[in-house]
Amino acid sequence: MSVMEMSHRGKEFLSIIEKAEADLRKLLYIPSDYKVLFLQGGATTQFSVIPLNLCKPDDPVDYLVTGSWGDKAFKDAQKFCKPNVIWSGKFLKYTKIPSFDALQQI
Incomplete structure (x- = not known):
């Protein structure tokens, strides 16, 4: 099953998104008092x-x-x-x- 087929509430997806957020915080030095949002959209959304x-x-x-x-x-x-x-x-x-x-x- 790919990530696109997973429920956004399922255990498998939650572990993936939590790891992604932790990695992003570490990479970009995002403090814990900031929220990280993963939003859909491509270039035109910007x-x-x-x-x-x-x-x-x-x-x-x-x-x-x-x-x-x-x-x-x-x-x-x-x-x-x-x-x-x-x-x-x-x-x-x-x-x-x-x-x-x-x-x-x-």
């Missing part, structure tokens, strides 16, 4: 997680769009903050990025 955790709804946030994933991240951020594209490489087919000094940030 498009929401980042502004939800780092921004307030009225915060202006600069986005440098260097590819299609960056464009998706910008569009998703519109639900959670006030994103502003300070540069997009779409017109260059995402083949170049500007120097940091060339960017006009908020």
Whole structure:
């Protein structure tokens, strides 16, 4: 049986998740007064997680769009903050990025 087929309440799964948490705490020096959450989601989930955790709804946030994933991240951020594209490489087919000094940030 694979982990995907196990009950999240079963003894086998609980031993796996407890070991994973202990290993993660050790590896990243996570103190015991912090919770560790194992959440589902891939890259696109992070498009929401980042502004939800780092921004307030009225915060202006600069986005440098260097590819299609960056464009998706910008569009998703519109639900959670006030994103502003300070540069997009779409017109260059995402083949170049500007120097940091060339960017006009908020």
